[in-house]
Amino acid sequence: MTAPHFHSTTEGRRIAYIRTMPEGDGANLPGIVFLGGFRSDMEGTKALWLEERARAEGRAFLRFDYSGHGQSSEDFLDGCIGDWASDAAQVIAAQAMGPQILVGSSMGGWISLLLARERPERVAGLVGIAAAPDFTEDSMWEGFSDKQRAEMEATGRVALPSDYSDEPYIITARLIEDGRRNLVLRSPLRLPFPVRLLHGTDDTDVPLTVPMRLISHAQAHDMRLTVMKGADHRFSAATDLHLIWSAVAEVTASLG
Template identity: 65%
Template sequence: MAGPSYFETGAGRRLAYHRTDGAGPGVVFLGGFMSDMEGTKALALEDWAREAGRAFLRFDYSGHGQSDGAFTEGCIGDWAADARAVIEGLTEGPQILVGSSMGGWISAILARDIPEKLAGFVGIAAAPDFTEDSMWAGFSAEDRARLEADGVVYLPSDYGDPYPITRRLIEDGRQNLVLRAPLAMDVPVRLLQGTADEDVAREVALALLDHIDAPDLRLTLVKGADHRFSTPECLALVIAAIDEVTR
């Protein structure tokens, strides 16, 4: 497979991406926290888009994957700005955003900030406001003191090395919360959530379901599916959801 192309944002961040030409509305995959565009879901959707003749974009946020920058220097606001920059710079017309985990939060920010670029939203284990409602809320007094003193704490991960959680990540997250104010999406929305997800509880999906104001909004709970949501059956549900929100 050919290497990525690169896009430089107005903030000077150099982001890696792969773009597939095709018909609209285009589909943009927004990955999760410390993940990259080479994951199973992103590649499967790219294969589907190519076969279907649909425009498709996958990319790495700064500090992720093949993009420039250090992960520990980034935050939700930076990564949302990265996503906005590549969508505005590399796509034409409204797009269907497919947001996985943190990508679901970033999709919600984009839906609020650039609604004219939104054709539909598919959330996969979407994790809005997780820096506040999951990380900060779950920190012990010792964790909070260490974060204040050292600027970083490390959380265990089932996917490899511990997650470095910076004070900037937490503080910036508070400036980008989406569940504290009305969240309108005047497009079809599909939320997909596994019941065996140990990273994002089904209550988060229910909160997002209740919070989004959309004319066509459905939540599908998949019994036994985990956070990766990458089995053939789960991938088929993602593609079906994209088909449902395509006008």
């Protein structure tokens, strides 16, 4: 495991990151930034594989942990979408040069869209992997039973079972409330750059209706969805990983 560097945000959070500097002809191409998912970290399969490919092609590459994730500071339960989007914006501004190709996995897809909305000049293109915009509202809150909503109101949190861990997900009222302030599918969303969305038919966390809704909602001139038969939410099988890099290459080529 490569030892990370740390970026201190204006709020005092310490964000762990690892940056690969460009070499050769790759230095003339936009850098690539990987944005991970909810409760994931920058040591995951997709992040490391993309870093390896970027390094092989001399491309700048940046991966990092949101606050409360991985090797960054803070407690996960204190975090929310707005905090994590701010973490991403600040570390990208400080550690990446010029417009970047954002590769967002699951929640990272939502974070990428927030960055594209707030700082479009820093985004050269976007690749969404099982992107999950607005999931705190449309998946979590809408999926709560009356009993769970009452529990949230009484205690400020609800425990949900996880398919990826023996420990349940603790969903806080702050996460839900802040998510409502950062929704991207309820107001105009302009994406003036190449966008590629990748989704699996066996994704049980984010239904295929989500990327379809995003395509219908966004104002974009070059936006495509590729559906991979048999791929699940992790999207980390060998064929999935090659498809991700193909999407990055396609976005790069579209930029001329």
